[in-house]
Amino acid sequence: MPNKQNKTKLFVLILLPIISLLTGCEFKDIDKNVFVSMIGIDKSDDEDKPYKLTLKLYVPTSSFKQSPKPEYSYITQNGETLSEAIRLMESYSDKELEFGHSKLIVIGEDLLEEKTNEIMDFLLRRPDIQMISWVAVGRPSAEEVVKMVPQGENAAYPALFNYFDDIGTESQFIVTTYLFDFRRRLKEEGIDPVLPIIEVKKKESHFEVNKSLVLMDKKAPYELSSLYTQTFNILTLNAPVADLVINEEGQYFVAKINSMDSRHKVNIKDTNKIEIEIEVSFAGYISESKNPLNPQDLTYYNQLLKQEAEEKYTEFFTEMINTGYDPIGFGLEYKSRTLHNQRMSNEEWEEAYKNAEIKMTINSELKSTGAIQ
Incomplete structure (x- = not known):
């Protein structure tokens, strides 16, 4: 029993000097x-x-x-x-x-x-x-x-x-x-x-x-521009919803896209030659039209949406590639899928990127021509 009391006293004697060295936190009123x-x-x-x-x-x-x-x-x-x-x-x-x-x-x-x-x-x-x-x-x-x-x-x-x-x-x-x-x-x-x-x-x-x-x-x-900013948001999935204007073959309507997916891949075709493969999928409905619409022609309207999206997105990527800017991150995609000892140098990548081929695929699924009551 005395040994236990002695140990307790010794612990207290050691603890007190340590506590005295501790500093409190500085507090400032709000x-x-x-x-x-x-x-x-x-x-x-x-x-x-x-x-x-x-x-x-x-x-x-x-x-x-x-x-x-x-x-x-x-x-x-x-x-x-x-x-x-x-x-x-x-x-x-x-x-x-x-x-x-x-x-x-x-x-x-x-x-x-x-x-x-x-x-x-x-x-x-x-x-x-x-x-x-x-x-x-x-x-x-x-x-x-x-x-x-x-x-x-x-x-x-x-x-x-x-x-x-x-x-x-x-x-x-x-x-x-x-x-x-x-x-x-x-x-x-x-x-x-x-x-x-x-x-x-x-x-x-x-x-x-x-x-x-x-x-x-x-x-x-x-x-x-506003159009290119919209395109960037859609391709990077930063936009929860989007409106796409279709003006093809005498038809003029607005597609409300409430579900979208975008994927891209960099393919090495030859030495310092690359192909950028982009796949974008849409799902939504037609929210506005200047002409009467027939629900039975949804397949045709989907084809028009696909055609319009391919033109706009190809134009966006062509502009980015020609000017050398890469906001989507194709260079990062290439580096993540290529071993470090097999990668192009930065100068070689920049040259290959400016001459890249674009392969665009659009999958559209308009579910209705909207509800008119």
């Missing part, structure tokens, strides 16, 4: 923080301070009834680096800037060609910026996008978030790019990142998000 909603990064007019950083800050309120309309404050600062701009901003406020609730990062077009890697380095190194933040391009500038409050916006949740969070609008023209995926595509060879373009329509007081930019190292960004 009212000492100000939460950042959006981050805008532009190119400034000052050569010595090339970065122009704009932050959209939530204005705290005690209740929704007290402030039903959205209220924000803004801070804009130039800096030699983004970190310097933030440090200067901190001197403007008596509260700590909290980036943990920031959901959207908007980059001005002028910076995409020059400072993309430096911006990514900053965003990835800061532990308080979420990797699931959305990244977009601001037009005419990131500052104007961040500072605009459109009509009908609710308090505490910017309307711009609804474009990308999948609980608001679900448009076939909107590309959603996360920070972690943007970084992966920038670093990975064989696939090019695509960023949505947010345009400010001041007269109508709303945003327009229906175009996108494809980025590639050492090349100017390539703008995808």
